[in-house]
Amino acid sequence: MAQCEYLNVPKLSACKNDLLLMKRIVESSKKYDDILTLDDSVGRAYEANERIIQFIEKYKGNDKIDEVLLYFSGHGNFENNEFYYVWDDYEKTRKRQTCLGNTEIDGFLRSLNAKLTVKIIDACNSGVPYLKGDSGFDKFLSISKDAFQKCYFLFSSQNDETSGADFQISLFTKSILNSLKNFDEGKGVRYRDIMNYVSDEFDKNGGQTPFFVTQCDNTDVFLEINSEIKNVLCSEILKDSPNTVSELGPSGTPVTLLDLVKKDAEKYVTFEVVRELLEFFRKKLSAEELNPDLKDLYTVEIDEITHLKNVPQIRDIASWIRTKNKETYTQLHLISVPYEEKVPKYPFALRLRSSLFASEEDYKTVTKYREEVDSFSNTLEMPYTGLNVVFKGLLPNLMNVSLCVVPILSRTSVCFFISKIDYKRSGWDGQVMDSFSAKWECKEVPYEQPAIDDVERHAFHKVERYVIDLLKSKFPVKGSEK
Numbered sequence: 001m002a003q004c005e006y007l008n009v010p011k012l013s014a015c016k017n018d019l020l021l022m023k024r025i026v027e028s029s030k031k032y033d034d035i036l037t038l039d040d041s042v043g044r045a046y047e048a049n050e051r052i053i054q055f056i057e058k059y060k061g062n063d064k065i066d067e068v069l070l071y072f073s074g075h076g077n078f079e080n081n082e083f084y085y086v087w088d089d090y091e092k093t094r095k096r097q098t099c100l101g102n103t104e105i106d107g108f109l110r111s112l113n114a115k116l117t118v119k120i121i122d123a124c125n126s127g128v129p130y131l132k133g134d135s136g137f138d139k140f141l142s143i144s145k146d147a148f149q150k151c152y153f154l155f156s157s158q159n160d161e162t163s164g165a166d167f168q169i170s171l172f173t174k175s176i177l178n179s180l181k182n183f184d185e186g187k188g189v190r191y192r193d194i195m196n197y198v199s200d201e202f203d204k205n206g207g208q209t210p211f212f213v214t215q216c217d218n219t220d221v222f223l224e225i226n227s228e229i230k231n232v233l234c235s236e237i238l239k240d241s242p243n244t245v246s247e248l249g250p251s252g253t254p255v256t257l258l259d260l261v262k263k264d265a266e267k268y269v270t271f272e273v274v275r276e277l278l279e280f281f282r283k284k285l286s287a288e289e290l291n292p293d294l295k296d297l298y299t300v301e302i303d304e305i306t307h308l309k310n311v312p313q314i315r316d317i318a319s320w321i322r323t324k325n326k327e328t329y330t331q332l333h334l335i336s337v338p339y340e341e342k343v344p345k346y347p348f349a350l351r352l353r354s355s356l357f358a359s360e361e362d363y364k365t366v367t368k369y370r371e372e373v374d375s376f377s378n379t380l381e382m383p384y385t386g387l388n389v390v391f392k393g394l395l396p397n398l399m400n401v402s403l404c405v406v407p408i409l410s411r412t413s414v415c416f417f418i419s420k421i422d423y424k425r426s427g428w429d430g431q432v433m434d435s436f437s438a439k440w441e442c443k444e445v446p447y448e449q450p451a452i453d454d455v456e457r458h459a460f461h462k463v464e465r466y467v468i469d470l471l472k473s474k475f476p477v478k479g480s481e482k
Helices: 014-029 045-057 092-098 102-110 135-146 171-182 191-205 227-232 257-265 271-287 314-324 347-352 449-474
Strands: 067-079 082-086 099-101 116-125 151-155 188-190 211-215 221-224 298-305 330-344 363-378 386-393 401-409 413-426 430-433 441-446
Touching: 014 067, 014 116, 014 171, 014 221, 014 227, 045 092, 045 099, 045 102, 067 102, 082 102, 092 099, 099 102, 116 171, 151 191, 171 191, 188 191, 191 221, 271 298, 271 386, 271 401, 271 413, 271 449, 314 330, 314 363, 314 401, 386 449, 401 449, 413 449, 441 449
Parallel strands: 067 116, 116 151
Antiparallel strands: 067 082, 082 099, 151 211, 188 221, 298 386, 330 363, 386 401, 401 413, 413 430, 413 441
C-alpha cells in the first residue's frame, strides 16, 4: 500500500516509486501466491478497507498460509494508543473514517492464521511522531506483536523523528532494497540480514533511526535472489547520484524529462472542463440528501451568489489571495485606510539631542494612509460567483444555518473557500445571515472530478454535522450519552 496525493496534508511524491519498486521485487521473488496493491487510484479509506476485506475473505479458514506481508509507504499517525495508516482523503476530525486503523488491519491479518506475519512501515508522520519509550506506544507494539505466532515489524523511524525521503524514493525503502544487492543469485536473504544492513546504513548516515520488533528465531527468509530481482535493483533510483532526474514509469523503466513535462501538462485543462467541473460541484450539492435526524426539521435550499459583495467577510478571502501571492484569475480591490502616527515636529533638532530627553511637545500627530485589500472580482466569466446552501428550519424555534462556497480559479487548481454561516433573528419571524460568523477555510484541489467530489462531500457533511451537534446540545435526549 502507498498513498501520495493527499488532499489535506503534504503530498509524498516519493511513495509512488516506493510502491512500484517494492511491488516489482515481491512479484519477481515468485514467493507470494497472491498480491493486493492499493495506490492513489483507491483514494478513499473506506474503499481501501473494502478491497482488503475482499482479499482477506478469499483465504479465511485456510490453515496452510506460510506468510503474509504488509508494506505501507505514506503518512502515519500514532494517537491514543492506535496507529493509523493515513489515506489520501484524510481529515483530522474524521481520522477513523479517513485512515486505516492498525487494530482493524491486525484483525484482518490475524484471521489468516499465517505462520509468519511481516509488516514494513515506511511512514512519514503527519505531525505526530512514533514515540518509542512512551508507554502508550510500547503497549501498542506489545499487543500488536503478541497477536501473531511469529512476526517481524520494520518501522522507518522512532522518537520525535520523521521518515526521510528525496524527491524520488523514501530513504527507508531505498535502504531495504539496497540491502538485497549484497547477495548473489541463488542466495536467500533473511529479514535479519535486511535489519542489520538498514541499521548500519542509518547509523553511518545519521538522520532517522529505524527500529524493529520481532517475535521469531531470526532464520526466516524474505526472498531468494534471482535474475529478475537483480534487474530491479539496477534501477537508477537506487543509485546515490543526486543529479538523477528520472522516476519510474508503469513498467519500472526510468521516464525521460520529456515524459515528466508531458505529465505535468496534463494538469492544464481547458476552461470548458473547468466550467463542467464547477457545474458538477453544484449538481452534487443539489443531490445531497439530509441526514434522517434532520429530514423533518430542515429543508435545504441552494441559492446562487450573484455578486461577491454579498459574500460575508469577503476581505478575508481577498487577504488570502494577496498573502499567498498565488496566480489566480482575480483582481484585488484596494482601499486607502487612514491611520495616525506620532512624528517629531523638528526631526533635525531631535537628532542633535538624545530622544531620551524628548517630551510630548516635541512630537505631533499626523494622518497617513496605507493600502489594504477590501475585496476582489473574478477576471473570467464564471458559471457562478458562489453558492449558498441554506439549511432552513421548518419550525419557528429553529435557526437557519448555511454553507457558503466561493471558488477561486488558478491555471491548474481550484480553491474552494468554504464557511459555515449562522443566522440571527430580524423582526418577528425573519432571519438574516450573521456575517461575522463566517470563518473561511480553503480547499485547493486539481481539476479532477474525484477531488472536487471529495470537497463537496466534506463541505456539506461538515455543516450537516454542525447542525446535528447544535440540536443535540440545545435539546439533549434524556438517558443519552454525552
